Amino acid sequence: MSAKISVIVNGEKYDVPGVEPRLLLSDFLRDTLGLTGTHVGCEHGVCGACTVLVNGDSVRSCLMFAIQVDGSEITTVEGLGTPEELNVLQAQFREHHGLQCGFCTPGMLMTGEDLLRKYPLATDEDIREGLSGNLCRCTGYQNIVAAIRSAATKRSEKAS
Numbered sequence: 001m002s003a004k005i006s007v008i009v010n011g012e013k014y015d016v017p018g019v020e021p022r023l024l025l026s027d028f029l030r031d032t033l034g035l036t037g038t039h040v041g042c043e044h045g046v047c048g049a050c051t052v053l054v055n056g057d058s059v060r061s062c063l064m065f066a067i068q069v070d071g072s073e074i075t076t077v078e079g080l081g082t083p084e085e086l087n088v089l090q091a092q093f094r095e096h097h098g099l100q101c102g103f104c105t106p107g108m109l110m111t112g113e114d115l116l117r118k119y120p121l122a123t124d125e126d127i128r129e130g131l132s133g134n135l136c137r138c139t140g141y142q143n144i145v146a147a148i149r150s151a152a153t154k155r156s157e158k159a160s
């Protein structure tokens with residue numbers, strides 16, 4: 001039996017009727033709401049490409065059903081910044097060339113964002129541990145770690 005769910009995604013409220021109980025959150029975001037910035041790789045919780053924030057915590061959207069987020073606030077990569085005005089973390093990914101094919105990048109950004117919000121003074125070790133559930137097949141992680149470290153520095157300078 002389908003259900004109506006209400007969610008706030010990137011600050012915008014959506015009331016969506018007819019949501020099938022088995023619809024994955026990743027498919028809901030991409031296909032129902034048209035937010036295709038969230039990428040889907042393994043579809044079984046291994047790669048981290050589909051990571052989004054639900055009520056401020058990073059989750060794998062391929063492991064949740066859309067109906068589980070009824071009443072929640074969600075942030076996807078589209079909610080971080082805009083092409084004209086990247087947020088600090090996105091800008092540092094660009095600056096440090098923290099991507100190659102870019103497929104894993106939305107998930108890396110969302111995991112990095114969660115990490116920096118919770119641990120603003122994250123060390124390289126913290127960053128590497130935080131990213132351990134996000135797989136990138138191209139970059140060897142060096143530039144991704146450098147980008148997150150640089151974003152941490154810039155944010156703490158801004159806050160002081």
Ligand code: FES
Nearest residue numbers: 041042043048062
């Ligand atoms: S697509 Fe969700 S963890 Fe890989």
Ligand code: FES
Nearest residue numbers: 100102104136137
């Ligand atoms: S940049 Fe290609 S998988 Fe990460």
